[in-house]
Amino acid sequence: MKSKLILTLLVFVAICVGQRVHAQTDNTDPVNVSIDxxxxxxxxxxxxxxxxxxxxxDAADYTVAQTVSKPGHLVVVSNEPYSITVAASAAFAPAGGPGLDVVTINAEPATANGATLTEATLATGDALLVTDAPPSNNAVYNVDYTIEDATTLLDVTRAVYTTTVVYTATQL
Structure with missing residues (x-):
């Protein structure tokens, strides 16, 4: 009886050890992860x-500087340092209007985002507005448009004069 009990116990232990060894068998397959x-x-x-x-x-409007502030006007995403230029696509229309240079454009210093800011005078050629800006996933710039001196607007035919301003962000 003792020998049957010992034999049964040995068989039971052998089955358990066999299952345990089988359960611990590893199978691995490596996976490469890349970020492009x-x-x-x-x-x-x-x-x-x-x-x-x-x-x-009215008359008072011609005697003081006028500024139109545009909060959150430009939003830039860049994975490299960049600059921003500004240019008018053409002279003010209708023809005979004020010169483009009556308008200056500034990014507000509080929104420099680590860049160097320059006041840009509106023209048909590119003018630097932001230089040496660091990479960013959400650089927001508040921009002010200003007519400092309205003297050149005094002897212009009454009309609404329009041009299109184009901003260009370029990686350095």
Whole structure:
């Protein structure tokens, strides 16, 4: 009886050890994970309501500087340092309007995002507005449009004069 009990116990232990050894068998297959950052990525978007309107309704409007502030006007995403230029696509229309240079454009210093800011005078050629900006996934710039001196607007035919301003973000 003892020998049957010992034999049964040995068989039971052998089965358990066999199961345990079988359960611990490892099977691995390596997986490579890659992150491809080779593409230069840059975008610039206008935030909010981008249109700018200067209104000269009375004599007092011609005697003081006028500034139109556009909070969150430019939003840039870039995986490399970048700069932003600004240019008018053409002279003010209708023809015979004020010179483009009556308008200056500034990014507000509080929104420099680590870049160097420069006041840009509106012209048909590119003018630097932001230089040496670091890479960012959401650089927001508040922009001010200013007519400092309205003297050149005094002897212009009464009309609404319009041009299109183009912002370009370029990686350095």
């Amino acid at each position: 950052l080779t593409a230069p990525v840059i975008s610039i978007n206008l935030g909010g309501t981008p249109d700018v309107l200067f209104t000269y309704d």
